[in-house]
Amino acid sequence: MMQMTTADDSSLINCTTCRLVSRVRRIPKQSFPICPRCGAQMFRRKPNSLARTWALIIAAYILYIPANVYPIMTVISFGKGEPDTILSGVQSLMVSGMWPLAVLVFFASVTVPLVKLLGLTFLLVSVHYQWRWRPKQRTILYRLTEAVGRWSMIDIFMISILVALVRLEAIATIEPGTAATSFAAVVVLTMVAAMSFDPRLMWDAMEQRDG
């Protein structure tokens, strides 16, 4: 069997950019050591990981409300406006019988952001209380939230294409709504939040009571 030794236990530091493991002799005050190979700043754990991730997801939670309440776009045909929220957009796809697309858009615009927000909240709480419960599964959940986030942009891209295509002044135009900005912000904030969370914190809790 191999020994369970972490880089941190051995006073080594793992460069998160190029994966070089270095021995840091003296950590300069108020700055981070620089990786000798790739030149990136190195840190034991991502700096202020918990505070940053909390701040970003709280902002995302707040923006999630206008993103779902306000119309994401309005189809104006013959002077009449038909506003669509994220959910009513999915509904109209369902009504016109486009089930696979309705499922895709629902997954990308509703499920993914919620799973990301709730998942990151759960991970943050688990680190805060130093849970020792299933760290491997929690790490997998983290990898999932990190990988899946970008797919929420489908709705935003769809709007940018519709706006470009439908420009028939009096007959039909498409106006992006306020929810588009909020929703785009939710996607970006949750992506940055996932990047600022450090999964190694979950494993640190495992070692503390052992040692």
Next chain:
Amino acid sequence: MSIPTGHRLIACQDCDLLHRQRLLRDGERAKCTRCGAVLYRNKRNSLDRTLVFSLTGIILFLMANLFPFLTFQYEGRVQESVLFTGVKELLVQDMWMVAILVLMVSIIIPLLKIIGTLYVLLPLKVNRRPWRAAFMFRLVEALHPWAMVDVYMLGVIVAMVKLSDFATIVPGAALYSFAALLISMAAASAALNPHEVWEQLDVADRI
């Protein structure tokens, strides 16, 4: 001050567990024994394949941006759009934040990513180290999640289906180029082995 510990040790990105690095055969990958994260891989002809797909990508990128993307036909009215039209119309409608985001993730970042990859890998192919190689490759790695050509393509499909009842949408040459760009960028990412590139840059540094 920091000194490298040699290349025998590798720490897991996700759980910090230390492992001794071994030589892998082609196509093999090493996983963390504790959390299962992939530590490093060995990919066959990684450098050559990444270069081929990136060079293809540059050509496809130009085609996707210059040719007509989609044509909209409604009762005899024809409206042509290019890839950039979406960004322009969002700006016209005062949605500048969304416009900038779409511009960045669908056009600028994919382009920077391809150029950056070529900038670092082409000289490595002939055993040279480009100027500020480490900085450039760090940039390429950081841009990776923000290049959303694949997600954009799905957005195009959803938009086309949404409009299909109401008007005729004719895909242009740029749309096909864009679809091919998505495939070549995915293939380049799959072929790229960052671990190998960093080690090569390290060696190039010492010559």
